[in-house]
């Protein structure tokens with residue numbers, strides 16, 4: 001009887017050890033997040049990813065900007081982060097930097113453009129370009145070979161190009177203003193909406209059908225659906241260009257699909273061109 005009890009105890013002990021071992025291996029796996037976002041990783045994890053070939057970084061660029069009575073001010077920030085994540089997952093071996101959330105939005109005093117509305121924040125072009133340049137150079141310093149700026153707002157696309165050109169003059173790591181990311185929202189997404197019977201006045205340029213639907217598809221919590229009709233009535237004086245009344249998640253998904261597909265294709269093309277050229281040494285890179 002005593003012998004049997006001891007055997008039972010030994011068996012229970014063995015099972016406990018096995019369970020502990022499984023728990024430990026599960027924990028170890030949990031400690032290596034699959035996230036593409038640099039913010040979610042430790043420095044050694046980022047270094048390991050780079051060493052294993054994750055040498056492309058996407059820098060999502062958003063902004064804090066009014067979009068009428070029906071879309072929250074963080075629209076660009078949320079969309080840029082989510083879309084950059086999907087693009088990175090589709091590409092593989094790609095990391096995503098934190099969102100650049102402070103961007104040029106017009107004169108502060110007297111206020112111009114979106115700055116006429118509460119909650120919008122604007123910074124000078126020079127400060128914005130300096131942030132983009134330094135961000136790209138930081139990743140290049142750590143072994144990244146290609147940096148892409150993904151700007152969700154139309155007004156600063158030229159600034160992205162200027163910042164990229166300045167870093168590229170240093171040689172080595174290549175920086176690209178991915179104009180295709182924003183371009184898809186103005187071309188193929190609009191064409192898809194027109195094919196479904198929506199006119200230009202409804203699709204709009206800011207906080208209209210296209211903008212509102214895209215936001216609904218990526219984070220519906222940002223859209224006050226009960227205020228779509230007041231949004232349509234707001235007009236330019238109220239910070240809206242377009243009619244968001246018929247905006248839907250399904251229509252926005254058309255935009256999401258176009259942006260991801262066209263960005264992935266453009267990045268792959270840029271990387272193929274870059275790889276066909278001999279690698280240059282970045283003079284700013286220290287061993």
Ligand SMILES: [Zn+2]
Nearest residue numbers: 065152153154
């Ligand atoms: Zn904008």
